[in-house]
Amino acid sequence: MRQSVLYLFDRFNRLEDINHTVQLDFKLNGQRQFIQVSPLTDKYGLNWLIIVVVPKADFMTQIYANTRHTILLCIVALVVSVGVGFLTASWITRPLNQIAQASEYLAGGTLNQKVDSSRIFEIEILAKSFNSMAIQLEESFETLEDKVKERTSELATATQQIAALNNRLRAENLRMSAELEILKQMQQLILPKPAELAAITELDIAGFMEAADEVGGDYYDVLCTDGVVTLCIGDVTGHGLESGILMVMTQAAVRTLKEVQELDPVRFLDTLNRTLYKNIQRMNSDKSLTLAILNYADRKVSISGQHEETLLVRKGGQIERIDMMDLGFPIGLDEDISDFISHVLVDLEPGDGVVLYTDGIPEARNIHKKFYGIERLCEVVSLNWHLSAAEIQLAVIDDLREFIGEQKVFDDITLLVLKQQGTVHDL
Numbered sequence: 128m129r130q131s132v133l134y135l136f137d138r139f140n141r142l143e144d145i146n147h148t149v150q151l152d153f154k155l156n157g158q159r160q161f162i163q164v165s166p167l168t169d170k171y172g173l174n175w176l177i178i179v180v181v182p183k184a185d186f187m188t189q190i191y192a193n194t195r196h197t198i199l200l201c202i203v204a205l206v207v208s209v210g211v212g213f214l215t216a217s218w219i220t221r222p223l224n225q226i227a228q229a230s231e232y233l234a235g236g237t238l239n240q241k242v243d244s245s246r247i248f249e250i251e252i253l254a255k256s257f258n259s260m261a262i263q264l265e266e267s268f269e270t271l272e273d274k275v276k277e278r279t280s281e282l283a284t285a286t287q288q289i290a291a292l293n294n295r296l297r298a299e300n301l302r303m304s305a306e307l308e309i310l311k312q313m314q315q316l317i318l319p320k321p322a323e324l325a326a327i328t329e330l331d332i333a334g335f336m337e338a339a340d341e342v343g344g345d346y347y348d349v350l351c352t353d354g355v356v357t358l359c360i361g362d363v364t365g366h367g368l369e370s371g372i373l374m375v376m377t378q379a380a381v382r383t384l385k386e387v388q389e390l391d392p393v394r395f396l397d398t399l400n401r402t403l404y405k406n407i408q409r410m411n412s413d414k415s416l417t418l419a420i421l422n423y424a425d426r427k428v429s430i431s432g433q434h435e436e437t438l439l440v441r442k443g444g445q446i447e448r449i450d451m452m453d454l455g456f457p458i459g460l461d462e463d464i465s466d467f468i469s470h471v472l473v474d475l476e477p478g479d480g481v482v483l484y485t486d487g488i489p490e491a492r493n494i495h496k497k498f499y500g501i502e503r504l505c506e507v508v509s510l511n512w513h514l515s516a517a518e519i520q521l522a523v524i525d526d527l528r529e530f531i532g533e534q535k536v537f538d539d540i541t542l543l544v545l546k547q548q549g550t551v552h553d554l
Contacts, residue, residue, distance in 0.1 A: 128178075128180065130153075130155050130160075131153075131160070131162055131178060131180045132178075134151075134153045134162070135151075135162075135164065135178070138151065142176055143174075145164055145166055145176060146166055147166065148163065148164065148165045148166070149163070149164050150162070150163050151163075151164070152183075155182075158182055158183065158184060159182075159183040160180055160181070160182055160183065161180070161181045161182075161183060162178065162179070162180050163178070163179045164176055164177070164178050165177045165179075317348075317375065317378050318334070318336065318347070318348070319334060319348060319349040319350075323349065323351070324349060326351070327349070327351050327356055328548070329547065329548055330356060330423065330545055330546065330547060330548065331480075331515055331516040331517075331545070331546040331547075331548055332349055332358075332516055332543075332544065332545050332546075333515075333516035333517040333519070333520040333543075333544045334347055334349065334520070334541075334542070334543045334544075335520050335524055335540070335541065335542045335543075336539070336540070336541040336542075337536075337539065337540045337541075338539050339487070339536050339537055339538050339539050339540075344362060344363030344364065344365055344370030344371065344373070344374055344414075344416070344539055345360075345361070345362055345363070345374070345485050345487065345539035345540070345541040346359070346360065346361040346362075346363065346374040346377050346378060346416070346418075346541075347359060347360040347361070347483070347541050347543050348378055348381060348382075349543075350381070350382065350385045352385050352386070352388065353388065354424055355390065355422055355423070355424045356422070356423040356424070357381070357385055357420065357421070357422050357423075358420075358421040358423070358481075358483065358543060358545060359377075359378075359381050359418065359419070359420055359421075360418070360419050360434060360483040360484075360485065360541060360543050361374070361377055361416045361417060361418035361419070361434065361458070361485075362416055362417050362434070362435075362485040362486060362487075362539070362541075363377075363414055363415070363416040364413075364414050364415055364416065365414065369410065369412050369414050370414060372410075373403065373406075373407070373412075373414050373416060373459070374416075376402075376403060376406055377399070377403060377416065377418070377458070380399050380402045380403060381399065381420075384398060384399060390422065392420060392422070392429060392431035392432075392468060392469075392470040393431075393465055393468045393469075393470075395420060395431075396418070396420060396431060396432055396455060396458075396464070396468050397463070397464060397465040397468060399418075399458065400456075400458045400459065400461075400462075400464050401462055401463070403416075403458055403459050404458075404459050404460075404461070404462050405462075407459045414459060415457045415458060415459035415460045416457065416458050416459060417432075417433050417434040417435070417457055417458070418432045418433070418434060418455070418458050419431070419432040419433075419434035419435075419437065419451060419454075419455075419483060420432045421437070421481065421483070421545075423475075423545070426474060426475050426476070426547070427472055427473065427474055427475070428472070428473045428474075428475055428481060429470050429471075429472050430449060430451070430454065430470060430471050430472075430473065431454050431455060431468060431469065431470035431471075432451065432454055432455035432468075433451050433452060433454060433455035433456055433457060433467075434451045434455075434483075435451065435483075435484055435485060435486055435489075436448045436449060436450055436451060436501065437449040437451060437481060437482075437483060438481065438482040438483075438484075438504075438505065438508060439473055439479070439480075439481055440479065440480050440481065440482060440508060440509070440512055440546075441476075441478075441479050442476060442477070442478030442479055442512075443512075444508075444509040444510070444512040444513070445509070446505045446508065446509055448501075448505070449471065449473075453469060454468070454469050454470060454471065455467060455468050455469070456468070475547045476547070477547055477548065478546070478547065479546075479547050480512075480516070480544065480545050480546035480547055481544075481545045482504075482508055482519075482542070482543070482544050482545075483542070483543040483544075483545075484504065484541065484542050484543070485538075485539060485540070485541040485542075486538065487536075487538035487539045487540040487541065488504055488523075488527060488540055488541075488542065489501045489504060490538060491527060491530065491531050491536065491537075491538070491540070492531070492534060492537075493530055493531055493532055493534050494532055494533060494534045499527060499530050499531075503526075503530070504523065507522055507523050507526045508523065510522075511523075512546075515546070516544040516545065516546045517544075519544050519546070520542055520544045523542055524540075524542065527540070
């Protein structure tokens with residue numbers, strides 16, 4: 128007790144300062160002592176301190192003994208658990224090993240395998256499933272040869288049918304290829320011939336058209352009647368048979384309107400549109416085309432119709448780009464387009480000219496997915512404008528092919544160059 132009081136004096140200096148229960152500990156002779164100091168007062172002036180000192184050894188001895196007993200019991204339980212685990216594992220794995228061995232025999236071709244039942248419910252289900260599978264496999268192998276023969280016969284029949292269909296398809300493809308080739312030849316036959324272009328003495332004209340597929344949808348023509356030269360260029364949506372047919376119908380309709388000497392651009396395009404629109408409806412098609420009509424006479428060019436920009440090239444190579452969007456409407460989309468048709472009138476001096484093209488030129492791409500572009504077309508035309516129309520056309524096509532390189536051509540390419548001759552004589 129003396130040591131405890133000394134410890135308290137050393138800790139608090141004055142015992143009167145302890146006004147609430149405190150718990151402390153200190154060492155006495157190397158043994159740890161726990162102290163609890165509780166003040167006790169009453170209304171009569173009692174002011175005591177109740178000090179309880181308990182050596183740690185008094186209550187830890189039994190705890191240490193219990194801990195040792197617990198560790199021993201855990202070791203015994205562990206040994207027993209391991210032993211029981213080995214026995215249980217052996218009891219469970221024995222039928223599983225039997226199933227595994229039977230599976231190996233089954234995979235090796237010995238089909239008459241059977242595993243014993245087990246008291247374990249899950250393994251019993253597995254054993255029954257394995258035995259059922261083994262029986263089914265044995266029965267399947269017994270009938271497999273007959274089934275193989277039956278399937279082989281069915282495959283032979285199917286092969287014969289496929290061969291017959293292939294022969295029919297090949298014949299159909301040959302027929303369609305022949306028809307497309309005929310239509311392609313028709314397209315080429317109705318294009319203006321060099322002799323026709325050469326006969327127009329006041330103009331130097333060159334045209335080029337190349338289809339992306341067997342049958343293209345581009346169209347151009349040059350017609351001369353009673354001193355009026357009409358240049359047409361169009362682009363039918365898509366490619367193939369329908370586009371090619373619409374291109375041929377357009378040429379025939381334009382030729383007819385020229386022969387009846389219809390020169391008014393509004394009536395010309397409106398009549399052409401109504402004719403083609405009704406044919407497109409009869410074909411149950413959704414095709415249409417952009418079309419530009421240029422009429423040249425007395426050094427003046429009338430431009431009408433909706434198409435790509437018309438390039439007006441002056442003698443020195445200067446280019447004026449004429450927007451065609453407000454000069455017409457796509458042919459074949461609507462029956463009446465007369466309200467949308469307009470025209471512009473341009474004067475041509477010797478050495479001036481016009482370049483017409485379809486979108487297959489500016490929208491051509493190389494292997495880097497870069498477009499050829501209208502700016503590059505204008506540049507090539509301007510640099511070569513001092514040459515003849517045929518040489519200008521060749522320069523543009525050569526530059527385009529060099530730009531495209533090995534990239535596949537996805538759209539038809541059409542180019543029409545008109546250049547007024549350098550001398551004026553009775554124009």
